[in-house]
Amino acid sequence: MKILALFHTQAGGGLPKAALEVLTAAAALKEQTGGTLAVGIIGQGAAEAADNVAGCGAASFLTVSAAAVAQPRYATDTAAAAALIKESGADLVMAPGTARFARCLPGAAHRAGAQIDTHIVSVKAEGEKVRAQRWFYRQRILVSFSRTDRPWIILADAGVNAPWQGAAGTANSREAAVNFSDTDLRTSVIGTRSPAADAQTIKPDVPLLFVAGAGWTKKQKDGQFHIAEAGVLIQDFLLKATAPLGSSKSLVDLQSEGQETLSFMTHMNQVGQTGSTPRHAKGLSTCCHGEEPHAVGWRFINERRAVNLDPNCGWAQGKADVVYVGDAFEVMAKVNAMLS
Numbered sequence: 001m002k003i004l005a006l007f008h009t010q011a012g013g014g015l016p017k018a019a020l021e022v023l024t025a026a027a028a029l030k031e032q033t034g035g036t037l038a039v040g041i042i043g044q045g046a047a048e049a050a051d052n053v054a055g056c057g058a059a060s061f062l063t064v065s066a067a068a069v070a071q072p073r074y075a076t077d078t079a080a081a082a083a084l085i086k087e088s089g090a091d092l093v094m095a096p097g098t099a100r101f102a103r104c105l106p107g108a109a110h111r112a113g114a115q116i117d118t119h120i121v122s123v124k125a126e127g128e129k130v131r132a133q134r135w136f137y138r139q140r141i142l143v144s145f146s147r148t149d150r151p152w153i154i155l156a157d158a159g160v161n162a163p164w165q166g167a168a169g170t171a172n173s174r175e176a177a178v179n180f181s182d183t184d185l186r187t188s189v190i191g192t193r194s195p196a197a198d199a200q201t202i203k204p205d206v207p208l209l210f211v212a213g214a215g216w217t218k219k220q221k222d223g224q225f226h227i228a229e230a231g232v233l234i235q236d237f238l239l240k241a242t243a244p245l246g247s248s249k250s251l252v253d254l255q256s257e258g259q260e261t262l263s264f265m266t267h268m269n270q271v272g273q274t275g276s277t278p279r280h281a282k283g284l285s286t287c288c289h290g291e292e293p294h295a296v297g298w299r300f301i302n303e304r305r306a307v308n309l310d311p312n313c314g315w316a317q318g319k320a321d322v323v324y325v326g327d328a329f330e331v332m333a334k335v336n337a338m339l340s
């Protein structure tokens with residue numbers, strides 16, 4: 001089996017962490033299948049990036065480092081990826097599911113006559129067969145499958161393999177010739193716009209996820225609502241801890257039902273069965289009771305803590321490692337003061 005580990009470089013040079021993770025999986029698959037491994041790298045500094053992973057056991061290193069691929073652009077990335085897939089003669093192409101590749105590899109698959117699968121979390125050889133795994137239905141069903149079509153492109157999710165570590169050296173990479181057409185070059189990337197770091201809802205590399213539940217918007221012990229205060233406490237914490245914000249469904253639904261709620265909360269923040277399933281190292285849930293956020297929403301969070309007024313909150317008790325029975329308003333005010 002010919003395996004191609006296909007990567008792109010990142011701004012500032014080198015390979016992204018997600019690429020090194022895929023390299024670990026590709027090198028393991030090469031051992032399992034007794035096949036051959038080639039590494040293909042697209043982008044500026046591709047040859048230097050190849051040298052950095054020279055010790056990975058690849059028999060060959062192919063690069064496309066023309067100025068045309070210095071910036072991510074669908075047309076040129078697609079042409080470059082298709083050229084590398086064809087030139088390598090790969091049966092199996094393993095690539096990281098980065099935004100750049102998620103955009104261009106389906107097009108490259110079409111041009112190379114390949115099949116492509118995304119969000120793969122595991123690849124293993126079983127005799128002649130390669131079995132991939134991915135989750136369906138909001139991470140509730142894990143499916144193992146294989147394909148007979150070749151080439152087969154596998155886009156792997158980040159965080160499921162350890163990043164490859166090994167010796168750098170001289171990869172003797174070979175630059176592949178790609179004919180970029182005028183049409184490929186007609187789009188110019190003039191810059192990127194992204195929200196400020198504290199405005200992002202999803203920050204997968206941050207260690208702590210903060211989850212807010214509808215309790216923040218309920219009448220409190222003085223019989224009054226304290227929604228504005230809740231907003232200040234939560235945003236203050238997010239800023240100080242640079243934590244991303246998750247929410248229960250009840251809390252995000254309040255807005256669409258016209259009730260006063262936290263203005264910065266949207267459905268993008270929802271965790272759970274019908275929300276996202278984040279994978280941060282730690283999670284802190286506050287004022288949150290629901291089954292879905294606790295049992296499904298953050299089941300991949302390694303260390304889970306909850307703050308709830310209710311000592312009998314079954315889901316917090318059953319699913320969190322530590323439950324603080326207390327008033328989240330008081331607890332978070334204290335935490336924020338400590339973080340200051």
Ligand SMILES: Cc1cc2nc3c(=O)[nH]c(=O)nc-3n(C[C@H](O)[C@H](O)[C@H](O)COP(=O)(O)OP(=O)(O)OC[C@H]3O[C@@H](n4cnc5c(N)ncnc54)[C@H](O)[C@@H]3O)c2cc1C
Pocket residue numbers: 212213214215216218220247248249250251270271272273274275286287288289290291292293297307308309310313326327328329
């Ligand atoms: C098909 C289906 C899919 C669903 N999918 C999802 C999903 O994806 N995600 C999701 O979240 N929900 C989902 N739900 C809804 C879910 O069942 C719950 O209704 C919801 O999660 C409850 O939200 P909550 O815990 O924030 O609010 P509540 O149940 O109202 O809980 C509020 C909690 O806040 C506590 N509290 C109040 N004040 C304080 C305070 N001062 N300090 C500390 N604690 C306090 C209370 O003790 C209480 O435990 C789904 C439901 C269905 C039927």
